[in-house]
Amino acid sequence: MVLLLRKPFRNSLIYSQNYFVKRLSQYSHEERLFPNLHKKEKQPIKDAIDERTRLGITKILKKDPIDIIKTIEKSGLKGKSSGIPTFLKMLNVRDEMAKGHSSENKRKPSIVVINAAENEPGTFKDRMLMTYEPLKIIEGALIASNAVDSTLCYIYTRKDYYAEMINLQKAVVQSYGSKLLGRDILGTNTKLDILIHPGAGTYITSEESALLRSLEGHFPIAMQMPQPITTKGLFGLPTLMLNLETAASLSSIMKQELSSNEVENNHQTKLFCITGDVNNPGIVEGKLSTRLKELIETHAGGVKNGWDSLVGVYAGGPASGILNKEQCERTTMDYQTLEALGCCLKNGSLIVLNDHNDVVNSLLNFYKFYSKESCHICPVCRPGIEDVEDVLIDLQHGTANFNEIQNILSRFQQPPQEGIVCGFADNFRRPFQTYVNNFQHDLVRRTR
Numbered sequence: 001m002v003l004l005l006r007k008p009f010r011n012s013l014i015y016s017q018n019y020f021v022k023r024l025s026q027y028s029h030e031e032r033l034f035p036n037l038h039k040k041e042k043q044p045i046k047d048a049i050d051e052r053t054r055l056g057i058t059k060i061l062k063k064d065p066i067d068i069i070k071t072i073e074k075s076g077l078k079g080k081s082s083g084i085p086t087f088l089k090m091l092n093v094r095d096e097m098a099k100g101h102s103s104e105n106k107r108k109p110s111i112v113v114i115n116a117a118e119n120e121p122g123t124f125k126d127r128m129l130m131t132y133e134p135l136k137i138i139e140g141a142l143i144a145s146n147a148v149d150s151t152l153c154y155i156y157t158r159k160d161y162y163a164e165m166i167n168l169q170k171a172v173v174q175s176y177g178s179k180l181l182g183r184d185i186l187g188t189n190t191k192l193d194i195l196i197h198p199g200a201g202t203y204i205t206s207e208e209s210a211l212l213r214s215l216e217g218h219f220p221i222a223m224q225m226p227q228p229i230t231t232k233g234l235f236g237l238p239t240l241m242l243n244l245e246t247a248a249s250l251s252s253i254m255k256q257e258l259s260s261n262e263v264e265n266n267h268q269t270k271l272f273c274i275t276g277d278v279n280n281p282g283i284v285e286g287k288l289s290t291r292l293k294e295l296i297e298t299h300a301g302g303v304k305n306g307w308d309s310l311v312g313v314y315a316g317g318p319a320s321g322i323l324n325k326e327q328c329e330r331t332t333m334d335y336q337t338l339e340a341l342g343c344c345l346k347n348g349s350l351i352v353l354n355d356h357n358d359v360v361n362s363l364l365n366f367y368k369f370y371s372k373e374s375c376h377i378c379p380v381c382r383p384g385i386e387d388v389e390d391v392l393i394d395l396q397h398g399t400a401n402f403n404e405i406q407n408i409l410s411r412f413q414q415p416p417q418e419g420i421v422c423g424f425a426d427n428f429r430r431p432f433q434t435y436v437n438n439f440q441h442d443l444v445r446r447t448r
Contacts, residue, residue: 045174092230134171140247203373276352316346321434
C-alpha cells in the first residue's frame with residue numbers, strides 16, 4: 001500500500017516545488033515558523049549557522065530548563081496531531097526524572113523521540129520539513145532535550161523518505177562539525193547526540209507504543225502501556241515524544257522570546273497539506289481558525305471544476321472524519337470547531353473530493369487500507385473494521401440494511417472494552433460515523 005501512496009505524494013511535491021509554495025503570501029516572513037519552506041530554499045547547515053544563529057542558540061541553551069518550559073507554556077504550543085500542550089509533556093518527564101531510582105539517589109536519564117513516521121494517507125509535511133527546514137528540526141531537538149535534561153534524541157522516520165532522510169542526516173553531520181551537536185555544544189557544557197532511525201513504513205508505527213517497540217528492535221505492534229511513556233517509555237526511561245512539526249516549531253518560539261519577549265499565540269500557525277480534487281495540491285502554513293474554504297480556494301487553486309462540484313473534505317486525514325459541502329462553507333480549521341462537527345484536526349491534511357469521486361468508494365478504500373495496516377489486536381478493531389467494510393460494500397451496491405448500520409453505530413456508542421491498546425480503536429470509527437451524520441441524504445439513497 002505504501003507504494004500505491006508514494007506516487008500521489010511525489011506528484012504533490014512536484015506541484016509544491018513548481019507552483020504552490022511560491023503562493024504562500026498570507027503571512028509575512030516574521031510570522032512564519034518555516035520561512036525556508038515558504039521560499040523553497042535548501043540551505044546547508046554550515047551556511048545557515050552564522051554568528052547570529054550561534055549566539056541565539058547559545059542564549060537558549062544557557063537558559064534554565066524551567067524557563068524554557070515556561071516560555072513554551074506561554075506560547076500555547078500543542079502537539080500538532082494530539083492537541084496536548086507540549087509543556088505538560090516536558091513537566092511530566094522532569095517530574096519522573098526527579099524521583100530518581102529507589103535504590104540509588106540519582107536522577108533518571110531521559111530520552112527525546114521525534115516522531116516523523118507520517119503514515120497517514122495524504123500527509124507529507126514532515127517530508128517537506130526534512131527537505132527545507134533541517135536546522136529547525138535540529139534546533140528543536142536541542143531545545144526539547146535541554147528542557148528535559150536529555151543527551152540523546154531519536155528521530156524516527158519512514159524508510160520511504162530516503163532522499164529526505166539523507167538530507168537530514170547530512171545536516172546532522174554538519175551540525176557536529178559546527179559544534180551544534182556532540183559534547184560541549186557552543187561552549188555551554190550541553191551534550192546531545194541525534195540518531196535518525198528509519199522505520200519499516202507501517203501505518204501502526206505512528207502510534208507511540210508501536211513506534212517505541214520498533215526503536216527497541218521489536219516487531220512494531222501497539223501495546224498497552226502500564227505507565228505513560230513520560231514515566232516509562234523507550235528502554236524503560238522517561239521519554240518525551242514530539243511530532244516533527246511540534247519539535248521544529250520550538251526554535252522560532254524561543255528565538256521570538258529572545259528578541260521581543262512576546263510569544264503569546266505563537267503556536268497559532270500550522271502546516272496544512274491539501275490534496276485530492278484541487279487544482280494545485282501542496283502545503284501551506286496557515287493560522288489556526290483559518291476558514292477551510294479559504295485554504296482550498298486561495299492556496300490550492302480551488303476545487304477542480306469549481307466549488308459547486310465539491311462533495312466533501314477529510315479535514316485532517318481520513319481518520320479525522322469527513323465534512324459535507326455545507327459544513328466546508330463555514331468551518332474553520334481549529335480543534336474546537338472540528339470536534340463540534342464530530343471530526344478532529346489531527347495532522348491537518350485536507351483530502352478534497354469533488355463530484356467525480358464517490359464518498360462511499362473513498363471510505364471503502366481507506367477502510368481497506370486500515371484493515372491491512374492496523375495490528376488487529378484489539379477486540380474492537382478486529383471485527384469492527386471488517387463490519388464497516390461489509391456495510392460500505394453494501395452501500396456501494398445500494399443494498400445496505402439500515403438496521404445493520406444502526407447496529408454498528410450503537411456498538412460505537414458503547415463504553416470502551418478492556419483490551420484496547422491504542423487510540424486507533426476510536427479513530428477508525430470516525431470516518432464512518434461522520435459519513436452517517438453528515439451525508440444522510442446519500443445514506444438514505446443507498447439503503448433499503
